[in-house]
Amino acid sequence: MSLLIDIVKNIKGKTTDKVSVDTYNARVSGCYSCPSLLITGNCKICGCFVKDKAKYSGESCPDDKW
Numbered sequence: 025m026s027l028l029i030d031i032v033k034n035i036k037g038k039t040t041d042k043v044s045v046d047t048y049n050a051r052v053s054g055c056y057s058c059p060s061l062l063i064t065g066n067c068k069i070c071g072c073f074v075k076d077k078a079k080y081s082g083e084s085c086p087d088d089k090w
C-alpha cells in the first residue's frame with residue numbers, strides 16, 4: 025500500500041519522507057485512543073487510514089494530536 029501512496033504523493037508533489045519507528049508508533053498509539061478513529065481504521069475527520077497516514081513526515085493529525 026505504501027508504494028501506491030508514495031506514487032500518488034509524488035504526483036501531487038508532496039513529500040514521501042517517512043517518520044522514525046518511534047514517531048510512527050506514538051502517532052498510531054494516539055489514534056488508537058482517539059474517539060475519532062473508526063472501526064475500519066480510518067480517521068472520522070480526514071477519512072485517512074491512520075496506519076498509512078502516520079508513516080509520512082508531511083502528514084499531521086487534523087485534530088492537532090500529532
Ligand code: SF4
Pocket residue numbers: 054055056058059060061066067068069070074084085086087088089090
Ligand atoms: S488522525 Fe488525529 S483525529 Fe484522526 S484518529 Fe488519529 S488522533 Fe484522532
